[in-house]
Amino acid sequence: MTPTVDLRRPLPVTVAVVLVYVGGLANTALGVLVLLARYEVDATDVLAVSLVGAATILLGLLTVAGGSSLARGSRLARNLLTAYLTLLVVLQILAVALTELDPTIAVALLAAVVVIAAVWIPPAARRYFARTAPAASDPSPIA
Template sequence: MTTPAERRRPVAVTVAIVLVYVGGLLNTAFGIIVLLSRYEVTPDLVLPVSLVGAATILLGLLTVAGGSALARGSRLARNLLTAYLAVLVALQAAAMALTELDPVLTVALVAALAVIAALWVPRRARRYFRRTAAVETASTVPTV
């Protein structure tokens, strides 16, 4: 059985969760800005800019949705969020090449990389996700 001290979420994980929510909402807003910037580009770039903006909005919303699973200590959520954020970094780089929103997208790019770092760098955060999965597995195994 786990003690209350073992079930407490480390501060680094709480910071990562807050960054995931804020980053997801900001990426959704940046996606809307990219989508609206399609009116400022040449006609041959309208479709690519629209697709990049729509994909950024979708991945931003998926990031927000993954924040609640991350708060419960899900390793799958942490891996999925990392994948979402990696794709968002690529989309933001593509948006920087297609539009003239370089200052705005630079902030979004740095924010996405900060969230990835917050998810993986702190040692206590890694132990929290490992321990939670072990506790969930142990609690589902029937005892005789």
């Protein structure tokens, strides 16, 4: 008798997936705001603000793209999203230093930290991403 694998997605992972979609779209919009903020900074900071804004847009879109893989329990997606969100946190800290968007960026920072915590900390989430798919030679449990 083979052990059964619980395929239901735990609540923390579902919350993380929703936050990934919302956060990715919000980070894309935040990147546009940072990009537009280049018109309000000193001439020496225009290039830096433009690069931070463009990178934030790109990472926001990559985060949205990884949301569906995260929902399916992909460990690669969890690792990539953690890397994307870590880079976004660094970019958001740079944006705070370069622009005057402090309250908006503070909310985005908090959301990124919550998503990382929801995917890595709860034991149910760790088990969900640690599960292994049955090998091709194993008989189907449906049969």
